[in-house]
Amino acid sequence: MPELPEVEAICGRLRRQTRNSEILRAHILRPRTTHPQDPSLLESALPGRLIETVARRGKHILLGLSGGHVLRVHLRMTGNLYVIPDARFRPATTRTWIELVGGKALILDDPRALGVLHLFSAAEAAAAIAGLGPEPLSREFTARLLADVAGASRQPVKLFLMDQRHVAGLGNIYAAEALFRAGIHPARPANRIRSARISALHNAIIGVLREAIRSARNSYGRPGSIREAEQFQTAVYDREGQPCIGCGARIHRIQQGGRSTYFCPRCQR
């Protein structure tokens, strides 16, 4: 599920719901969830701590706890993270639940159980996310910076964009959508895109993410299934064989890095 916009929406909601709530107990239902850390380490360290801040870096959720510790959550493919008002009513796909004082619970709801949870000191947390590229919605992320980083990579540009070391937060959907808007073929080597196109790509990334955040606000970070009506409307993703909204040509699907890539063969070269 979640790329940057969905994680951003989840964080916004969590920030309002968890501010200064105290952890009563952590229940880590599957040991893999904290690998390579020992679940018992978290279960013993979390009780009594306050959730003071909620931050996002790329697709990582960083819960700032009292005592300077950080609980990092990565939702991977199908995770969702939200507060339920009554800890007794947990969904069947709950993989970890953190009881809060007062009866609420923070739920890691993750059908595929690929999401992960780690507890760090402030210094460890900083080191753990140090390898991430710039936040695409920050001022640090300029067309110039994108051009410099892209110029140093021969990767196909779609894979380049999904590599979190280059830009933090893009995944399979929004990488494809940004490339469509910029009119760039996903297989083109990153270092063979002219600077005018890089500027278009830079704009497209920001535009796509901003719009997607708006759509995600009301549909993510809450219990239950995702609400259809508010979903971001994709131009190419998951539209193989359908007509391109720009030129009417059939959308193609190819494999890149083991993932599906969708694009318009006429608009993207």
Next chain:
DNA sequence: TCGATCCTGTAG
């Protein structure tokens, strides 16, 4: 740079 892997669910 590929393929396998971690998991479960759904669509065909």
Next chain:
DNA sequence: CTACAGGATCGA
């Protein structure tokens, strides 16, 4: 039954 799924990591 097979293919595929909004992610990331590992080893060949």
